[in-house]
Amino acid sequence: MNRHLTELIGALNALKDNACAVLVRVDRVQGSTPRDAGAWMAVFDAGEIINTLGGGQLEFQAIDVAQSLLRGMGRASMTQAFGLEDNVSPVLRFPLGPSLGQCCGGVVHLSFEKVRAMDIERLVQTLRQPEPHLALFGAGHVGRALMRVMCTLPWSLTWIDSREDIFLQQEFLSVTMEHSDPVHFAVDHLLAQTHVLIMSFSHAEDLDIVARCLLRQRSRGDLRSVGLIGSETKWATFQNRLRERGFTQQELDTVECPIGLPGIEGKEPEVIALSVAARLLQLQSMENPSL
Numbered sequence: 001m002n003r004h005l006t007e008l009i010g011a012l013n014a015l016k017d018n019a020c021a022v023l024v025r026v027d028r029v030q031g032s033t034p035r036d037a038g039a040w041m042a043v044f045d046a047g048e049i050i051n052t053l054g055g056g057q058l059e060f061q062a063i064d065v066a067q068s069l070l071r072g073m074g075r076a077s078m079t080q081a082f083g084l085e086d087n088v089s090p091v092l093r094f095p096l097g098p099s100l101g102q103c104c105g106g107v108v109h110l111s112f113e114k115v116r117a118m119d120i121e122r123l124v125q126t127l128r129q130p131e132p133h134l135a136l137f138g139a140g141h142v143g144r145a146l147m148r149v150m151c152t153l154p155w156s157l158t159w160i161d162s163r164e165d166i167f168l169q170q171e172f173l174s175v176t177m178e179h180s181d182p183v184h185f186a187v188d189h190l191l192a193q194t195h196v197l198i199m200s201f202s203h204a205e206d207l208d209i210v211a212r213c214l215l216r217q218r219s220r221g222d223l224r225s226v227g228l229i230g231s232e233t234k235w236a237t238f239q240n241r242l243r244e245r246g247f248t249q250q251e252l253d254t255v256e257c258p259i260g261l262p263g264i265e266g267k268e269p270e271v272i273a274l275s276v277a278a279r280l281l282q283l284q285s286m287e288n289p290s291l
Contacts, residue, residue: 002154004051005127006174008042011050012117019045020114022066023123026053027091031106034058034096040127042115045070053110058094062110065092069112131156132224132284135190137183137209138199139166142229145273146197147172153277158194160186162205187212192222195280197259199229206230207238214242214251225283227276228257 012021026039034054041051041059043066053059069090090112115123132155136143139161150157157175161167162183180186183205190196198209206228213226228235235257242252260275261282 002131002156003151003174004154005124007050008123008127009120010173011042011044011048012115012120012123015044015117018116020070020116021045022069023113023115024053024062024066025111025113027109027111029106029108032096033106033108035108038129043067043070053108058096058108061094062092062112065090065110065112069114129154132280133158133191133194134197134280135160135186135194136197136199137161137186137205138201138229139163140199140201141269142199142272145269146276147175149273149277150280151175153281155280156191158190161200163201182208184208184212187216190216190223192220193224195225195227195283196223197227197229197276197280203234207241210238210255211242211245211247214247214255217254218251225280226255227259227279228255229259229272230257232258 015021021042021044024041024043026033026035026037028037029035034056035052039051039053041049041053041062043049043063045067049063053062092110092112094108094110096106096108134150134155135158136146136150137160139159143159143161147157147159151172151174157172158178159167159172159175160178160180160183162179162181164179164181167177167179178186183200187196187209196209196213198206198213200206200209210226210228213223217223217226228238230238235255238257239249239252243249256279259279260272261279264271264275264278266272
């Protein structure tokens, strides 16, 4: 479950009595718009905003409408103040032109719905979208930096390490953390179409995880991509050892090492994390990634 949906659940659970928030959703769009149909944000009485519709005047006006609903403005007043498209639920039409100070040229139709803690189960079913899945092996400096980035994206995340106490100080609410020893056995239980990134504290563990991924690809061929942190020298050594284990060069060529977008310099964990996250987004957008 992505970070924004997790935050929404927590915020709704924290509401007292019968207090509510307003869920604003992109009902439909025409032409060029900041977000597509299904995008949402939640507006709370105390001023908290979760998620975004793209910012700018469109979002400011949507917040104004939501806060009017939270103040108890009735339908007649809402119609007079904002205009409503139908008699069932508040749906407003926003042309993205000069009146909003935006030049996208499209039209966004936004729906507004009061929601409470009792609506959480329904909202999870409604708002939760299919998410690409990442399995990250290794909870070191780069792993932590990468998870901080990935938690901001609509991805399903599994974090795996052989050290039993490594996750005690990690606070990533939307991440599934797993202790596995031996760590490479966890490969067998990954979801199909998972992107795998390998960056453990041990080269021996890295090698075993890569080998297990290659065996899974040989038998099932259902991992979306496999990436290994390291230099070209490290990968050359790994390839020699993997060939000794019976893997072909064609199989080895499905592993990407070094990882990240080419041309981005810097070995700081945060630089590597941003580069790798960008590469994951690139791979996910490809129908048949090379990895």
